[in-house]
Amino acid sequence: MITITLPDGSQRSVPPGTPVRDFASGVLPMAVVKKAIAAYVDDKLVDLTHPLNADARLRLVLPDGPDALQMYRHSTAHLLAAAVTNLFPGTQCGIGPATDEGFFYDFVVEKPFVPEDIERIEKKMREMAQQDLVYERQIWPRDEAIEFFKKRGEPLKVQLIEEKTAGQTEVSCYTIKDRETFVDFCVGPHVPSTGKLKAFKLLTTSNAYWKGDAHNQPMQRVYGTSFFKDEDLKAHLTQVEEAKKRDHRKLGKDLGLFMFHQWAPGGAFWLGKGTLVYNLLANYMREVLFPAGYDEVKTPIIFNKALWETSGHWAHYRENMFLVESRDVAAHAHTDGKAAEPDMATKAMNCPGHMLLFGSETRSYRDLPLRFHEQTALHRNEASGVLSGLTRVRQFSQDDAHCFVMESQIGEEVERLLNLVKRVYGDFKLQYSVKLSTRPTEYLGELATWNHAESELKKALEAAGVPYTVDEGDGAFYGPKIDFDITDAIGRKWQCGTIQLDYQMPARFGLKYVGADNAEHQPVVIHRAIFGSFERFIGILIEHFAGAFPLWLAPIQVTVLPIADRQLEYAERVLEQVAAAGLRVTLDRRVEKIGYKIREAQLQKVPYMLVIGDREVAEGTVSVRTRAGGDQGGSPVDAFVTSARDEVARRV
Ligand SMILES: [Zn+2]
Ligand SMILES: [Zn+2]
Known part of the structure; x- marks a missing residue:
């Protein structure tokens, strides 16, 4: 007999096999067993038909866990392949994995x-x-499987079996119903039957x-996705x-x-309007950081x-740098x-340069915390295949x-940083969540230092009143960190800000400060960014606002139409007045129908349109429209300017 331990700790003995x-049917409620789609035996995910051959822990996989979804989606990929081979006899199957978003299957057609x-x-699925x-x-038997797929005219499957099971005498294959309906070489596991697959959709090829x-060999990839629930x-x-x-692209x-x-x-x-947005963000960050005690610096690129x-x-990190x-x-x-041989490299991060700055003078404890802020360009040698719009780039700025702080200042500095992050994301009206990542299994430095750092971070999070989750063991090898995930308008999460404690780099550069005790000590460095990179953050903002930036961030805030x-002369004066008030304004001088001009300004997501006809000229007013199509009625120019400036100041 073998002994199986259930999640609640209870144990049962059964015959092996x-x-x-x-x-599960013998020991768990039938309703639970019916819902199950797989199981964990010890830490291995297996089919429900898997024979229990030794003492083990057992947990059924119910349709909600994250790994359950992956297996479910892979099972849907098998169903897709079964449908394709039934409808298009002679189709060769490649591979059909689950992805973060769903699944795909490759075919030779x-x-x-x-x-x-x-x-x-x-429909067939x-x-x-x-x-x-x-x-x-x-x-x-392995030979039989190879022979079988050879005969069926599936050389790709034969190749897979030969590569993946070298040295084995047996291989696992999965049928759906029977060999004639569908059979695939796969290690599994899968859901017990196709009836478990409820909510799926094919998307693209x-x-x-x-x-x-x-x-x-060229192939056709069919993408789909599946979920446990229709909703x-x-x-x-x-x-x-x-x-x-x-x-955003x-x-x-x-x-x-x-x-x-x-x-x-x-x-x-960056084109004119993009450069405006970029500079607005760069200057916004300067406005925030200068009073917070940061020195902006510019260090070399190479x-x-x-x-x-x-x-x-x-x-x-060499392969990620341009040498x-x-x-x-x-x-x-x-x-x-x-x-x-390359003797230089473009910088992929600013930290090492900042270490040189710190070490360039004798530093006293009175100088700390010392904060260097830098926005110059960074380069990372990403593979061209992973580049995507503004979210994966090779050239960017952060x-x-x-x-640089004393060990005793970590808590206070991190608390200040948490408040800074709260303020910045608040100005953009962005929701965010916070994650603390702690000591990984492989780490540098002393255990006591790590424990101190982690407890300081926790204290700071609690003092700042920030709710957070803990990701045990996910810290960097050189120190624990806090990450910030923004949730955008359609519920997607983007990791942007980060606060990382680092004891290693100051040590590598031999950094010292003179303490109150007149002895030399090593500072701790905190790497931190709030936007992350400007490029990526702008990409996220574009998608979050669907291009309709709030007034304070809109590259063009007002357009005069x-x-x-015959109203052009008056319109020129309005333009001057609005521009003099510091608003970014354009004038549409073209001879076009007003409906066309308005539509175009709306497509360009300009927040305010000032329409001028004979009545506005006679009354010395403008007719205000918003990009959402709202007619706000007539207004004297200075009244419009005052309210727009107020909207900018409040970052509505
Ligand atoms: Zn499979
Ligand atoms: Zn850094």
């Missing part, structure tokens, strides 16, 4: 799927789900290649639609904010590799007849700062 489902095909496939067909795990390599699927599809409309183009060119991959070209060797980046060769080494290499040429 008892399948999970049979065991005679001709690419058209939308009608996708509809048919989805629903049919098969309704029939509640069983997923069965079968163990086949794209071209793919076997193993993602363009030299290999979750609907909510997800609505979010996807909404996200498409808000895509599209809005950035439509609103004339930025562009990209293939000759500068991952480097944004450093000698000695700096990166000292910081450790040369050894551990540079100065003409000194190039000239030497030329005379020696050798290839030149609202980066390093606070005369109905006919």
Whole structure:
């Protein structure tokens, strides 16, 4: 007999070989067993048919856990492949994994799927789900499996089996109903039957290649998603639609904010309006940080590799940096007849430069905390395949700062930082959540120092009244950290701000300050950013506001729209008056119908339109419209200016 331990600690003995489902049926309520889609035996996720062969802990997987969803989606990918091979005999199957958003399956097809095909496939999937067909795990001799897939004309599956099961004598295959209906080589696990798959939808198709390599066989990838509940699927599809409309890459183009060119991959070209937004944010941050005791500094972009060797980046981060060769080494290499070796690198972060600044003078405890803020450009050598709009770039700037503190100042400094973050996100009316990440299994430094740092961070979080969650073991190897996730208007989370304690870098650079005891001590550095990078933050803001920036952030705040040429002279005076009040204003001088001008200003998401006709000229007023289409009626120009300036000041 073997002993199985349930989550509540109770134990039962059963004969070895008892399948999970049979065991569970004997000891758990039937309703729970019916709902289960898989199980954990010790820490391994298995099918409900898995035989219990040794003493183990057992926990059923019910349809709500995050790992349950992944397995559920992968099972849906099998259903997709079953539908495709039934509708299109001769189709070869590639792989069908779950993704963060759903699943996909790659196929070799005679001709690419058209939308009608996708509809048919989805219909077939629903049919098969309704029939509640069983997923069965079968163990086949390896040779037999290879022979079977060879005969079926599936060389890709044969290749997978050969690669993934080298040295094994048996392989696992899963059928849906039976071999004739569908069979796939897979380690599993899967849901017990197709009837468990309730809420799914096929989304798009794209071209793919076997193993993602363009030299290999071209394939068709079918994307879909699935959820346990219909309402979750609907909510997800609505979010996807909404996200498409808000895509910052599209809005950035439509609103004339930025562009990209293939000759500068991952480097944004900021156009006039985008540069305005960028500078507004940069100056906003300066306004916030100067009174908070920060010195803004500018350090070099290119450093000698000695700096990166000292910081450790040369050894551990080199492939993420752009390496540079100065003409000194190039000239030497030329005379020696050798290839030149890069002796410099563009900076991927500001910290090492700030260490040099700190170490450039004798520092006293009275100088601390010492805070350096820097917004110069950083470069990271990301693979071109992962670059995406403003959210994954190679060139960017951060609202980066390093606070040098005494160990006794950590708590107070972090509390100040938490209040700073609260203030900044508050100005943007952004909701956010906070996560504390603690000591990982592999860490540098003393245990006592870590414990002290972690307790200081907790105290600061509590003192600032910030609710937070703890992510045990997720800190950096050099110190614990606090991360800030913004939730945008359609419920997506974006990690932006971070506060990271670091004992290592000051040590690597041999930093010291003279304490009240006249002895030398090592400072602690706090790396912190609130926006994260300007590029990414602007991308997030564009999607959050769907391009309709609040008045204080709108690149163009007001546009003056005369109905006919005869009002142009008055319109020019209005323009001057509004501009003199410090508002960013344009005048549409074109000979176009007023309806057209208004529509265009609305598409450009200009917050206020001042329409001018004969009556406005006669009365010395403007007719105010908002971009949402609201007619606010007539107003004297100075009254409009006063209320707009107030709206800017209050960051409504
Ligand atoms: Zn599978
Ligand atoms: Zn840093």
